Amino acid sequence: MSEEPVLFGGFAHESNTFATDSTTRTDFSVHEGSEIPETFRGTNSVAGGVCATADREDLDVAWTYLARAEPGPVLSSDAFEHHAGRLVAAVETHADSVDGVVLSLHGAMATDTLDDAEGELLGRVRDVLGPDVPVAVTLDLHANVSEAMVERADALVAYRTYPHVDVGETGERATRLLAETMRGDLDPTTRLERPPVLPMGPLQNTRDGPMAEVMARARDLESRPNVRLVNVLPGYHMADSPVMGFSVPVLADDDPAAAREAARDLAAFVWERRESFVADLPGPEEGVRRARELVAEGATADGPVVLADTGDNPGGGTAADGTTVLRAMLDQGVTNAGFAIVRDPAVVAECAAAGVGERLTVDLGGKTDDAHGEPVRDLTGYVAAIADGRVENTGPMLTGIVREFGRTVRLQCGRDESVTVLVTENRVQPYDAEVFRHVGVAPERLDVVAVKSNNHYRADYEPMASHVLPLDTIGLRPPDPRTPTFERVRRPVFPIDAMADGDYPDW
Numbered sequence: 233m234s235e236e237p238v239l240f241g242g243f244a245h246e247s248n249t250f251a252t253d254s255t256t257r258t259d260f261s262v263h264e265g266s267e268i269p270e271t272f273r274g275t276n277s278v279a280g281g282v283c284a285t286a287d288r289e290d291l292d293v294a295w296t297y298l299a300r301a302e303p304g305p306v307l308s309s310d311a312f313e314h315h316a317g318r319l320v321a322a323v324e325t326h327a328d329s330v331d332g333v334v335l336s337l338h339g340a341m342a343t344d345t346l347d348d349a350e351g352e353l354l355g356r357v358r359d360v361l362g363p364d365v366p367v368a369v370t371l372d373l374h375a376n377v378s379e380a381m382v383e384r385a386d387a388l389v390a391y392r393t394y395p396h397v398d399v400g401e402t403g404e405r406a407t408r409l410l411a412e413t414m415r416g417d418l419d420p421t422t423r424l425e426r427p428p429v430l431p432m433g434p435l436q437n438t439r440d441g442p443m444a445e446v447m448a449r450a451r452d453l454e455s456r457p458n459v460r461l462v463n464v465l466p467g468y469h470m471a472d473s474p475v476m477g478f479s480v481p482v483l484a485d486d487d488p489a490a491a492r493e494a495a496r497d498l499a500a501f502v503w504e505r506r507e508s509f510v511a512d513l514p515g516p517e518e519g520v521r522r523a524r525e526l527v528a529e530g531a532t533a534d535g536p537v538v539l540a541d542t543g544d545n546p547g548g549g550t551a552a553d554g555t556t557v558l559r560a561m562l563d564q565g566v567t568n569a570g571f572a573i574v575r576d577p578a579v580v581a582e583c584a585a586a587g588v589g590e591r592l593t594v595d596l597g598g599k600t601d602d603a604h605g606e607p608v609r610d611l612t613g614y615v616a617a618i619a620d621g622r623v624e625n626t627g628p629m630l631t632g633i634v635r636e637f638g639r640t641v642r643l644q645c646g647r648d649e650s651v652t653v654l655v656t657e658n659r660v661q662p663y664d665a666e667v668f669r670h671v672g673v674a675p676e677r678l679d680v681v682a683v684k685s686n687n688h689y690r691a692d693y694e695p696m697a698s699h700v701l702p703l704d705t706i707g708l709r710p711p712d713p714r715t716p717t718f719e720r721v722r723r724p725v726f727p728i729d730a731m732a733d734g735d736y737p738d739w
């Protein structure tokens with residue numbers, strides 16, 4: 233073995249092809265070389281998991297280049313070429329001295345010219361490494377997996393949870409599989425199956441319901457001879473592209489037939505449950521009305537009612553300035569409530585100019601595009617606090633990672649000024665409740681908490697909540713895959729298309 237047998241790098245983005253504008257090179261935060269273990273060691277992240285496994289297995293790692301950005305519009309070609317170029321150059325530098333590579337990717341990155349940016353990236357990595365150096369790739373559960381990705385990587389290793397609380401474990405799993413492959417103890421081969429099913433976002437929750445059953449089935453299949461890894465990826469449906477969709481890449485040890493059979497069995501299991509991946513969710517007015525009823529019934533003695541503004545989830549590439557749920561809360565006179573977040577840098581600036589302890593009247597939110605509702609006009613509020621918005625996750629998801637909301641204002645408004653709105657400069661998914669504590673609010677003491685999140689909020693908020701209500705709201709990450717207008721996805725696919733029992737499987 234060489235002195236630094238494992239190379240680690242990454243380039244991750246979830247690209248919403250329905251969002252306007254593009255994601256540019258400066259939207260990415262970059263860590264290079266020794267900054268990577270210094271920043272991520274001990275955190276629940278892929279790099280943190282690679283650190284932990286390397287320490288345990290006494291593997292030296294060449295830490296190279298890691299670029300990540302909040303989900304958003306497709307990358308400009310400039311952004312892709314810049315970061316892919318830096319990463320591939322780093323791999324090339326070490327190509328002769330490493331015995332294996334771990335790459336932290338998302339799997340749903342697209343550019344203004346590429347549907348399958350990871351497939352392209354892995355092709356370039358493979359070109360400089362040659363065919364013999366094994367490459368293990370970690371993927372978000374929301375990857376849209378292509379045949380090119382399967383061919384060009386030796387192992388695809390996806391998160392198994394949604395909320396993604398196993399990100400560190402995924403890094404560990406990938407590093408262990410890579411080490412086994414480097415030692416010659418594993419000959420990985422992968423087969424991909426694609427059930428034509430698009431589960432609604434909130435029903436991809438792996439803690440409960442049909443997705444929990446699917447994940448349990450995947451774990452069962454891993455006890456079959458030679459089957460090592462049954463990945464289950466329900467897809468990121470805000471990508472109007474032929475690679476979008478549910479995928480089941482299964483990795484077996486030198487046994488393609490076993491991989492194919494397990495992939496087919498899992499895909500058929502998903503297909504049989506397709507109807508259970510669709511539900512009617514309440515809209516904002518109905519959801520807030522239910523929350524008020526629960527408060528009136530005394531339910532909040534056990535904790536707040538948590539409402540999820542799923543359509544405007546910045547973790548799915550949205551504007552994070554949607555107003556429909558906030559407007560319903562204000563119109564219905566909800567009290568002792570919190571709302572995270574409204575991204576509105578102009579209002580942050582107005583509040584900062586007014587100062588803490590002052591009252592002002594603003595037009596809040598609804599300014600980025602026409603997909604997230606109108607601004608809440610002439611909203612009078614009290615500036616209770618302004619903080620720097622550097623918030624370290626304390627909940628189960630990506631624990632220890634610091635997230636940058638930008639300057640964050642605690643604006644008290646609504647009835648009795650008892651609705652706390654967190655107004656931020658940046659688009660960041662508020663899945664960790666620490667953002668409330670950051671401005672002096674204890675979220676567990678509120679009666680109603682609304683968060684812009686699809687399902688990740690469950691990790692930190694569900695334990696404190698008396699009830700959790702995902703809402704069907706407008707925005708660029710609608711929970712229902714029937715909402716967007718697709719032109720380029722593979723059809724037919726359920727539930728966009730009516731499909732009968734016999735329409736799948738087709739083997």
Ligand SMILES: [Zn+2]
Binds near residue numbers: 372373374396
């Ligand atoms: Zn995800």
